[in-house]
Amino acid sequence: MTMTRKRRSQVLPFSRVSIIGLGLIGSSVARAVRQQMPTVRLTGHDADADVRVRADALGIVDDVTDTLGAAVTDAELVILCVPVGAMGAVAAEMAADLPIEAVVSDVGSCKAEVIRALTAALPGATIVPAHPVAGTEQSGPEAGFASLFNRRWCIVTPLPDGDPVATERVAEFWRRLGSMVEIMAPDHHDRVLAVTSHLPHLIAYTIVGTANDLAEVTQSEVIKFSAGGFRDFTRIAASDPTMWRDVFLANKEAVLEMLQRFSEDLSHLQRAIRWDDGDTLHDLFSRTRTIRRSIVDQGQDDAAADFGRKHD
Amino acid sequence: MTMTRKRRSQVLPFSRVSIIGLGLIGSSVARAVRQQMPTVRLTGHDADADVRVRADALGIVDDVTDTLGAAVTDAELVILCVPVGAMGAVAAEMAADLPIEAVVSDVGSCKAEVIRALTAALPGATIVPAHPVAGTEQSGPEAGFASLFNRRWCIVTPLPDGDPVATERVAEFWRRLGSMVEIMAPDHHDRVLAVTSHLPHLIAYTIVGTANDLAEVTQSEVIKFSAGGFRDFTRIAASDPTMWRDVFLANKEAVLEMLQRFSEDLSHLQRAIRWDDGDTLHDLFSRTRTIRRSIVDQGQDDAAADFGRKHD
Numbered sequence: 001m002t003m004t005r006k007r008r009s010q011v012l013p014f015s016r017v018s019i020i021g022l023g024l025i026g027s028s029v030a031r032a033v034r035q036q037m038p039t040v041r042l043t044g045h046d047a048d049a050d051v052r053v054r055a056d057a058l059g060i061v062d063d064v065t066d067t068l069g070a071a072v073t074d075a076e077l078v079i080l081c082v083p084v085g086a087m088g089a090v091a092a093e094m095a096a097d098l099p100i101e102a103v104v105s106d107v108g109s110c111k112a113e114v115i116r117a118l119t120a121a122l123p124g125a126t127i128v129p130a131h132p133v134a135g136t137e138q139s140g141p142e143a144g145f146a147s148l149f150n151r152r153w154c155i156v157t158p159l160p161d162g163d164p165v166a167t168e169r170v171a172e173f174w175r176r177l178g179s180m181v182e183i184m185a186p187d188h189h190d191r192v193l194a195v196t197s198h199l200p201h202l203i204a205y206t207i208v209g210t211a212n213d214l215a216e217v218t219q220s221e222v223i224k225f226s227a228g229g230f231r232d233f234t235r236i237a238a239s240d241p242t243m244w245r246d247v248f249l250a251n252k253e254a255v256l257e258m259l260q261r262f263s264e265d266l267s268h269l270q271r272a273i274r275w276d277d278g279d280t281l282h283d284l285f286s287r288t289r290t291i292r293r294s295i296v297d298q299g300q301d302d303a304a305a306d307f308g309r310k311h312d
Numbered sequence: 313m314t315m316t317r318k319r320r321s322q323v324l325p326f327s328r329v330s331i332i333g334l335g336l337i338g339s340s341v342a343r344a345v346r347q348q349m350p351t352v353r354l355t356g357h358d359a360d361a362d363v364r365v366r367a368d369a370l371g372i373v374d375d376v377t378d379t380l381g382a383a384v385t386d387a388e389l390v391i392l393c394v395p396v397g398a399m400g401a402v403a404a405e406m407a408a409d410l411p412i413e414a415v416v417s418d419v420g421s422c423k424a425e426v427i428r429a430l431t432a433a434l435p436g437a438t439i440v441p442a443h444p445v446a447g448t449e450q451s452g453p454e455a456g457f458a459s460l461f462n463r464r465w466c467i468v469t470p471l472p473d474g475d476p477v478a479t480e481r482v483a484e485f486w487r488r489l490g491s492m493v494e495i496m497a498p499d500h501h502d503r504v505l506a507v508t509s510h511l512p513h514l515i516a517y518t519i520v521g522t523a524n525d526l527a528e529v530t531q532s533e534v535i536k537f538s539a540g541g542f543r544d545f546t547r548i549a550a551s552d553p554t555m556w557r558d559v560f561l562a563n564k565e566a567v568l569e570m571l572q573r574f575s576e577d578l579s580h581l582q583r584a585i586r587w588d589d590g591d592t593l594h595d596l597f598s599r600t601r602t603i604r605r606s607i608v609d610q611g612q613d614d615a616a617a618d619f620g621r622k623h624d
Contacts, residue, residue: 085590109540133537133539133540134539135539135540136617136618137604137617137618138617143617145623147623148623150623152539153536153537153539155537182536191528191529192529192533192534192537193537193540195522195523195526195529195534195542196523196529196533196534196537196538196540196541196542197537197540197541197542198541199519199522200519200540200541200542200544200545201541202578202581203515203519203545203578204541204544204600205581205596205597205600206574206577206578206581206596207511207512207515207574208600208603208604209577209596209599209600210507210511210570210573210574210577211507211508211603212599212600212603213573213577214507214573216503217503217504217507219603219606221504221508222504222507222508222603223603223606223607223610223612224465224494224610224612225445225465225467225504225505225508225509226508226607226612226613227445227446227447227464227465227612227613228421228445228447228505228508228509228512229508229509229510229512229513229516229548230507230508230509230512231607231612231613232512232516232544232545232547232548233512233515233544233545234600234603234604234607234613235544235604235613235618235619236541236544237597237600237601237603237604238600238601238603238604238605239597241593241594241597241598241601242594244593244597245590245593245594245597246590248585248593249585249588249590249593252585252586252588255585256582256585256586258522259578259582261522261525261526262518262519262522263575263578265518265521265522265525266514266515266518266571266575269514269517269518270568270571273560273561273564273567273568274564274568276561276564278397278557278558278561281553281556281557281560281561282553282554282557284517284518284521285517285549285551285553285556285557286553287521287524288516288517288520288521288524288546288549288550289549289550289553291520291523291524291531291534291535291546291549291550292449292520292546292547292549292550293550294531294535295535295538295543295546298535298536300535300536300538300539300543301538301539301543301546301547301621302619302621302622305448305449305450305455306448306449306547307547307614307619307620307621308619308620308621308622309613309614309619309620310614310620311457311459311460311462
């Protein structure tokens, strides 16, 4: 569609973008912008001087600034790619240098708490919270890549009195990076992600810890025989510790509620095993297969067996 | 090493192998034998007539027999690749046709209960239980492939009075298929696998069921936003329902004990979240990263981020 392509290139949503936090997500946003919107002027900053040096060497943004203020002073869009618990402090620190017409967005995994922190720190600013549902277990500027958001959902959670034009610009920004955009209320976002992301991470962290603590099964045995299922859990249990600590504390209520439901369901299965109730087990195990098929059908996971792992 | 290769080819551990059960594992054993020991005469049987027809059409064994007796009557090695709960009945049914010198092995995921069933059904037979720690979430003869066992561990759990020569022949058989062999006591095997395989499967089945049952988060939302972590659990929750029902019932005690420990650890984290104890969370999340690294270092999982999933 030439028409569409032409119109798209005319309405570049932002021409000067600042990325605060140059880890896995921030550096992937930078790379994706460079690839998909090459004329955008990219500025980056990270609180960690070592990360700044590495990001600069990687050349993923046009300028890496030494101060937060210098990174935002000329921005049309500022994206906060820092742990959820750091959003408020970072926003407060940049408030004085933020241009009045700039749009502030973020990539945080919980939205109600981030909105509370950002609106408190940036009264009067145009805030459009967003959450790209994508990532890997790796961290740091070297771990990012341009296609991370491609064909993944990005959930935009506008404020009740949010600017619809700014919302559409942020949505279009993510579409340009390859994402599919969903608009959602912040509270609903937090409940959906508690199930599809936060609870899975919490459980993966738990079971990997449980296995590590067993006295009678050595750690080397756990590692050797991990191909029986355990290794699938270790991937997400290798995710960034600070990011995830913040997520659980920031989305506490929804996580605790989902955890309660999970524990009830687990007790139900525990009882079925204890009382040799094979039918209850078989019924559940048959239902869960269907969900996997839907995820593969909708392109949210690899269709190949075993995640398409190499079997050479 | 020409010497080694030559000597190996002289001591083919078995020249006539019968595979009972032609699903994912049985058909993979057949394919791997065909590839690694092409002179072996392969016979196969499955209780399901439809599976027999499909296996025959795939040509994965030399002969698919209509009866179990015909499949074992000429065998040097009989490998039972059926669900753990079916082992006893299958062994009893083939007892009358089993040659006295044949070695009987299996691929079951729990060993103490399988040993109990096989020794009861086949008094006097030479039994060498084994468990290749490998698999995918798919089922059926079409899902198998020759490299499934390559660089994976196969745990051999000889009986206390087991024949050491037969044990070594079965171990060599698995080495020929590409596996690394570990000898282990059956009870210890069942405890190790309860942690590295059975508990992960039980938890994955539970959380996928929990997500499916939520009223306020639609199933389409669970599927859409599964890339946040949930999808990793759905892979193993798509595993064969009959096989896994049998595993939990057969390894009941070890599974219930590990489940108890897991539940305690989960309650500990739940409490940390409720009381904003970020340090407890961060400490655990840092420890679990190390385990992932070891699994990758030891070649038991893909080193690429995100399981090496395609990000195109």
